[in-house]
Amino acid sequence: MKKDFYEILGVSKSASEAEIKKAYRKKAIEFHPDKNPDNPAAEEQFKLAAEAYEVLSDPQKKAKYDQYGHQAFDGAGGFGGGHGGMNMDDIFSQFGDIFGGGFGGFGGGGGGARRAKGSNMRIKVKLTLEEIANGVEKKVKVKRKVQAPGVSYKTCSTCNGQGQVMRVTNTILGRMQSASTCPSCGGSGQILDKKPNNADAQGMILEDETVSIKIPAGVVDGMQLKVSGKGNDAPGNSIPGDLIVAIEELEHEFLKREGENLHYDLYISFAEAVLGVSKDIEAVNGKVRIKLEEGIQSGKILRLKGKGIPSINGYGSGDLLVHVNVWTPKTLNKEQKQFFENALNDDNFTPHPEKSDKSFFEKVKDMFS
């Protein structure tokens, strides 16, 4: 079980942005690798704190985390890597924001070039309610930047392949040697050697690729999923960026979604209401047959347990709420008119609501409880 991000930073759920930042600074200094050499436990704490901060400092990610917990980032359906596992480079690149500039690289002496990471790509995937309810695998075409066949890179002479140029600065941790990215190679430690004619100045070309995306059941409009390594490549000895997939939910013709529950408006005739009837409802995972008892009242809500949208966390499903509406005929022929005129004085047609015929407001209250 993954530890709660708030617990890791030692703040309450209501902590302000400033409090979260302050708490993280404290943890980052306490567990910093330079202060805890050869201490894997401290390194683990350092990474956990960075991961917690990365989420809690971003209002969008924080909101998602508050609602869905770690699942919001880990993805249930085979997403490589999900959110977890920030590497040290990611963490240090965050530090400019926390401690002010000039704090980029640590580890005086230069641990070699950091592998450049290609840029992330973003796409939108439109899903029907049925696809959301059942989970789906989508194949999307993307144009990725990749290294051209035949391209070669050589060691950068400005930084001798280190990717960084070192300088000494004063920081809140005292005098520290810090590094800035090499201006010649952009940090990769390598520069272009030979490239084919069709490649750009960095030796890159655009390539069509079909990426298969497994979307778990229960995703929500606006949610972002990450497919690791399917973004753009970077030149030289690098790792590709990620493909960020934003979920868009298409409107359904009959069903309205409300969290994990679905609502369906069912219209029945006056005669069906009086005599009782069976109806097929087109639910998200197939037809459901429901039986309406004779004498059913308009406004009745039938709850079909588990016929809604599955929880993204994998804990059960919502319900399908069928709202019964009795359709009143707008025109009548002579005999029908006669029939209803007779009914006006007939006690069988006079409303006698019982306790069990709850008011509309009580039903709504029930629905949200």
Ligand SMILES: [Zn+2]
């Ligand atoms: Zn360089």
